[in-house]
Amino acid sequence: MxxxxxxxxxxxxxxxxxxxxxxxxxxxxxxxxxxxxSALNFPDVLLCLGLYQIRPPLxxxxxxxxxGEIAALGAAVEGWTxxxxxxxNPILPGGAFAEYVLMDAxxxxxxxxxxxxxxxxxxxxxxxxxxxxxxxRAHIQPGETLLVHxxxxxxxSAAVQVGKAAGARVIAVVGGxxxxxxxxxxxxxxxxxxxxxxxxxxxxxxxxxxxxxxxFDPVGGEAYTGSAKCVAFEGRILVVGFASGTVPSPxxxxxxxxxxxxxxxxxxxxxxxxxxxxxxxxxxxxxxxxSGAIAPxxxxxxxxxxxxxxxxxxxxxxxxxxLVLTL
Numbered sequence: 045m046x047x048x049x050x051x052x053x054x055x056x057x058x059x060x061x062x063x064x065x066x067x068x069x070x071x072x073x074x075x076x077x078x079x080x081x082s083a084l085n086f087p088d089v090l091l092c093l094g095l096y097q098i099r100p101p102l103x104x105x106x107x108x109x110x111x112g113e114i115a116a117l118g119a120a121v122e123g124w125t126x127x128x129x130x131x132x133n134p135i136l137p138g139g140a141f142a143e144y145v146l147m148d149a150x151x152x153x154x155x156x157x158x159x160x161x162x163x164x165x166x167x168x169x170x171x172x173x174x175x176x177x178x179x180x181r182a183h184i185q186p187g188e189t190l191l192v193h194x195x196x197x198x199x200x201s202a203a204v205q206v207g208k209a210a211g212a213r214v215i216a217v218v219g220g221x222x223x224x225x226x227x228x229x230x231x232x233x234x235x236x237x238x239x240x241x242x243x244x245x246x247x248x249x250x251x252x253x254x255x256x257x258x259x260f261d262p263v264g265g266e267a268y269t270g271s272a273k274c275v276a277f278e279g280r281i282l283v284v285g286f287a288s289g290t291v292p293s294p295x296x297x298x299x300x301x302x303x304x305x306x307x308x309x310x311x312x313x314x315x316x317x318x319x320x321x322x323x324x325x326x327x328x329x330x331x332x333x334x335s336g337a338i339a340p341x342x343x344x345x346x347x348x349x350x351x352x353x354x355x356x357x358x359x360x361x362x363x364x365x366x367l368v369l370t371l
Contacts, residue, residue: 045066045142045143045144046062046065046143046348047141047142048060048062048063048141048142048348048351048352049061049103049104050091050092050103050105051102053092054092054093055093055356056088056089056092056351056352056355057352057355057356059093060092060106060351060355061103062348062349063103065105067143067144068144069116070116070117070118070121070146071119071146072118072120072121073120073121073149074135074146074147074148074149075114075116075121075130075148076116076117076118076144076145076146077112077113077114077115077130077134077145077152078112078113078143078144079111079140079143079371080110080111080129080165081111081165081368081369081371082107082109082110082141082369082371083110083166083198083366083369084355084358084366084367084368085169085358086285086287086358086359088106088108088139088355089355089359091104091106091139100136100137103137104138104139105138105139105141106139106140106141107134107139107141107145107369108133108134108139108140108169109131109133109134109140109165109166109168109169110132110145110165111162111165112129112131112145113129113130114130115144118149124149129154129161130147130152130154131152131153131154131155131164131165131167131168132151132152133147133315134147135147140369141348141351143371150319153168153323153326154330156329156330156333156334158333158334159333159340161370162368162370163339163342165368166198166342167340168326169199169311170198170199170201170340170366171202171338171340172311172325172326173199173202173284173309173311174203174207174260175206175325175329176314176321176322177203177260177282177284177309178190178203178207178282179210179325180321180325181308182260182282183280184207184210184257185257186210187213188212188258189212189213189215189251189255189257189258190207190256190258191217191256191260191274192204192207192214192215192216192217192260193261193262193271194217194218194262194267194287195217195223196223196227196230196341196364196365197287197361197364197365198358198366200216200260200262201227201230201340202338204216204227205230205231205337205339206332206338208232208337209332212257212258213233214231215232215233215234215235215247215250216234216236217236217238217243217267218236219237219238219239219361220239223237224237226343226364234246234250243270244273248274251276254277255274255275256271256274256275256276256279257276257278257280258279258282259271259275259280259281259282260282261281261282261283261284262285262287264285264287264291264292265286265288265290266290267288268281268283268292272302275302277304278304278305279304279305280304280306281304281305281306281307282307282309283306283308284309294306340365341366342367342368343364343365344368345369346368346370347370348371350369354369
């Protein structure tokens with residue numbers, strides 16, 4: 045089968061090479077899945093650079109989530125049949141930028157019938173992160189104000205929709221008019237172009253000085269610093285990632301004086317520590333997709349040859365919504 049492999053740790057265009065590799069055989073408890081669509085994620089860029097928390101030995105295939113069809117069952121697999129459409133995470137080092145992957149049967153989910161293959165491929169990581177972050181970690185409530193950084197990006201766009209579905213008033217921060225238009229179409233109540241506006245001032249203005257009850261921050265750096273200035277009394281700043289490349293060093297005395305919480309989210313840890321939460325979130329998200337409350341924003345469908353360029357665009361912050369490899 046064909047696959048993209050990281051042969052050296054570098055930026056994606058330099059790191060990735062096309063290769064012909066053996067089609068894997070499913071072991072006990074595993075599924076062999078034919079990849080139909082695979083979403084690109086910022087952690088795929090970090091994998092190429094060797095900066096992700098998981099560092100597979102070279103060479104390896106990136107690609108952290110997919111939609112596909114079950115091609116074969118390993119021993120002791122129950123509850124699945126060949127041909128079923130599924131989503132989830134492949135077993136590294138054999139990632140989803142390939143024609144076939146192995147998946148743990150216990151960590152695989154049925155693709156929502158209401159979503160196309162490319163939309164389903166973009167559901168799992170981003171929307172799980174948004175759901176678990178907002179509901180499990182930040183305990184968002186109807187009527188609260190949610191501030192979402194990178195609101196037109198992959199995980200940010202998911203947070204906008206999940207926040208709206210939770211009954212929150214959503215303020216999205218984006219970079220540029222095109223992304224502002226996308227955030228508006230996603231359902232954000234207020235959209236702030238950080239290139240033209242001071243988001244701290246706007247948040248204070250539209251909340252009449254109260255600030256945001258929940259901040260969803262996958263950016264870090266100046267986004268976090270500003271958020272600490274406009275978070276509400278008993279607010280929660282949800283630390284999701286550091287796409288800016290800068291990891292903040294928060295002044296804890298400031299959190300004490302203003303009475304807000306700094307809450308971390310490593311969604312992948314739930315797969316290990318509390319998989320029941322992942323399954324419960326998938327059930328909730330499937331229902332929201334069926335109702336039309338959420339729908340992944342797939343802005344670009346890539347051919348197999350376009351994967352390195354797509355990851356380079358993702359690394360540069362030039363993308364809107366999700367990029368998806370379709371096979």
